[in-house]
Amino acid sequence: AQKITQTQPGMFVQEKEAVTLDCTYDTSDQSYGLFWYKQPSSGEMIFLIYQGSYDEQNATEGRYSLNFQKARKSANLVISASQLGDSAMYFCAMRLRGSNYKLTFGKGTLLTVNP
Amino acid sequence: GAVVSQHPSWVICKSGTSVKIECRSLDFQATTMFWYRQFPKQSLMLMATSNEGSKATYEQGVEKDKFLINHASLTLSTLTVTSAHPEDSSFYICSAKVPTGDTSPLHFGNGTRLTVT
Numbered sequence: 001a002q003k004i005t006q007t008q009p010g011m012f013v014q015e016k017e018a019v020t021l022d023c024t025y026d027t028s029d030q031s032y033g034l035f036w037y038k039q040p041s042s043g044e045m046i047f048l049i050y051q052g053s054y055d056e057q058n059a060t061e062g063r064y065s066l067n068f069q070k071a072r073k074s075a076n077l078v079i080s081a082s083q084l085g086d087s088a089m090y091f092c093a094m095r096l097r098g099s100n101y102k103l104t105f106g107k108g109t110l111l112t113v114n115p
Numbered sequence: 116g117a118v119v120s121q122h123p124s125w126v127i128c129k130s131g132t133s134v135k136i137e138c139r140s141l142d143f144q145a146t147t148m149f150w151y152r153q154f155p156k157q158s159l160m161l162m163a164t165s166n167e168g169s170k171a172t173y174e175q176g177v178e179k180d181k182f183l184i185n186h187a188s189l190t191l192s193t194l195t196v197t198s199a200h201p202e203d204s205s206f207y208i209c210s211a212k213v214p215t216g217d218t219s220p221l222h223f224g225n226g227t228r229l230t231v232t
Contacts, residue, residue: 035220043206045159045223052218091158101147101212103221105158 002027004092004106012112013082020067021077021109023092031097034075036066039089039108048090051075079111087113117213118142121224128199128231136194136227138209144189145211149221150182153206162207165192199231 003026013019025034036048051059051066059066067076079086092106118141128134138148146167151159163184164172171184181203183195192211196203208226213219 033218037223043208043226043228045208045210045226047220047222050218050220100164101221102149102161102164103159103210104161107158 002029002032002094002096002104004094004104006092006106006109008109009107010110010112012114013079015084015113015115016081018078018080019082019111021079021090021092021111023075023077023106025073025075025092025094027073027094027096029096033095033097034066034068035093035095035103036064036075036077037091037093037105038086039091041088045091049077082113084113084115087111117222119209119211119222119224121209121227123227124225125228126230128229130200130231131198133195133197134199134229136196136207136209136229138192138194138211138224140190140211140222143211143213145192146189146214148186148192148209148211150184150192150194151208151210153208153226155206159208162194196229199229201231204229204231 005024032053034051038046049059049061049064051068058068063080065078089108091108093103095103120139122137148165150162153159162177165184165186167186173179186192210221210223
């Protein structure tokens, strides 16, 4: 069975600085996708970025980038130039090919951006 | 695009009553929707996969007779919590996949906060 591990329950960052949120995963499958979602205190889940297991380049979406190290089974999220509105829970998730699109989530990291 | 609407946002009900939560895909058709449950400060736990026109697939440990799922159309799935008890109080959130390829993400509704008194 697949497993997602986020070892940082909470992280603090100063406004305008970059921050890395860690995510490691465990699967024996070769084909999978990795996702990051943001959940503000209001509860909605906002999709941020996707990385496929066969993608050779790290994914980027605006201020978000994914540091994908396949051999180490890690998919860390990097947020550059942090903003106060980035304060939220961040979840790493994985989906296996052929799993009917089911997502398995990590426990999340609560990011607080300080002014 | 790819908007998922969930209703109600919050609901308070008395123990023993049933509550229905709706999940709609507003601008796309979703043959598959997912229902998650989230306890405070915890992760999302998949409860069931809702398949249009067929029975839902429940995850291990989820009581299918308590959490009734109906996916009667390509844009609507409902979750009914039957005979609710205080331990059913939680945040329930649905999601759907846009049918445009394996790499597209799940899009989530805004969630429903259920409180059973």
